[in-house]
Amino acid sequence: MSTVLETEEHQALRAAVAALGKRFGRDYTTDLARKGEHPRELWEAAGKLGYLGVNLPEEYGGGGGGMAELSIVLEELGAAGSPLLMMVVSPAICGTVIARFGTEAQKRAWLPGLSDGSLTMSFGITEPDAGSNSHRITTTARRDDGGGWILSGRKVFISGVDISDATLIVGRTEDAKSGSLKPCLFIVPRDTPGFTRTHIDMELHAAEKQFELTFDDVRLPADALVGDEDAGLLQLFAGLNPERIMGAAFAIGMGRYAVERAVDYAKTRTVWKGAPIGAHQAIAHPLAQAHIELELSRLMMQKAARLYDDGDDTGAGEAANMAKYAAAEACVRAVDQAVHTLGGNGLTREYGLASLVTAARVSRIAPVSREMILNYVSHQTLGLPKSY
Ligand SMILES: Cc1cc2nc3c(=O)[nH]c(=O)nc-3n(C[C@H](O)[C@H](O)[C@H](O)COP(=O)(O)OP(=O)(O)OC[C@H]3O[C@@H](n4cnc5c(N)ncnc54)[C@H](O)[C@@H]3O)c2cc1C
Secondary structure, three states, X not given: OOOOOOOHHHHHHHHHHHHHHHHHHHHHHHHHHHOOOOOHHHHHHHHHOOOOOOOOOHHHOOOOOOHHHHHHHHHHHHHOOOOOHHHHHHHHHHHHHHHHHOOHHHHHHHXXXXXHOOOOEEEEOOOOOOOOOHHHOOOEEEEOOOOOEEEEEEEEEEEOHHHOOEEEEEEEEEOOOOOOEEEXXXXXXXXXXXXXXEEEOOOOOOOOOEEEEEEEEEEEOHHHEOOOHHHHXXXXXXXXHHHHHHHHHHHHHHHHHHHHHHHHHHHXXXXXXXXXXXXXXXXXXXXXXXXXXXXXXXXXXHHHHHHHHOOOHHHHHHHHHHHXXXXXXXXHHHHHHHHHHOHHHHHOOOOOOOHHHXXXXXXXXXXXXXXXXXXXXXXXHOOOOOOO
């Protein structure tokens, strides 16, 4: 693995996280996922060591780094067999939005816990009737008489709500002047009356479960609103670049894990006289190709992280989208080739690769689909007209 673009601190972080990931191992995560449980011990260990909050401000218990560091943590845990989707959500999206736009009280209430792993937050934007078109979301907050909020609506596919202390919900409030609806973010604690969740039965072998959420006139205090009511869109966008950079890290780590397993197998499995299957170019070349594609997508991820950490939100947007696209495509191909390399064993539980087939597909769909990234690049980068 090339680390030429990384500082010595980054390389040390990689090595330390890789050691933690190895200590737990893939069997730990898959056994818990099979039982429907979350890898809490790993999450807590990563939190205690400062890895979960490595991007969050030091004055609130974080490491004072950025997305360069957080993406290293997720990539290395994935490469050790534990791709933790909640890292995309809790420290990257929710932590970033609160750190950048939250009130002082919100920062104090959430950031230390998100940093050390004692608090977890999920993030809900997707709605059944809006899907990829987040401009169409209808979850709405209106003011109650006491200055608080009443939230109504539905969300779908929201990860980890059962294990989260609260969910950061993207809703809308009515603009007093124009009457139009504008996006706003609300912190909704897990046990708030009227906030219910229904588990969605996914064909997905993962550490996190997905839920459909219902907000039935959920009463929230005034300070449930994150930051400024009039800067909702700006605040939301602040969370999207970290989300995409971490989407890339999730995919690269998983892809690396799969390629490594396949290469180990191809070096020793011998079915013809003389040479192991890895000597056949039909096996070797696609693995080499998968490795190249993963390395290339890491380069784009590093570029996106650097731009974002340097404060260039706009520049980071294009790179973060491209990194997420490239990493997801590389991951899907890497996992497919890894499974194929193992022949029948690629589909056994013992070798643990088959469960990655659906997990890899997640990186193509969430948090933003491949097509929506292609749309973004078509319109924003190439200036092509829109069809919708
Ligand atoms: C495992 C998992 C975890 C998730 N976790 C979360 C979470 O924690 N929080 C959250 O808010 N959401 C979450 N999601 C939701 C995810 O972000 C959405 O599934 C995704 O954004 C796509 O929305 P959709 O499923 O409604 O698909 P749709 O919008 O219905 O799209 C269906 C297909 O049509 C394509 N398509 C749609 N519009 C266009 C267009 N204009 N041009 C070309 N193609 C188009 C899409 O790319 C896709 O292939 C999760 C999803 C999964 C699968």
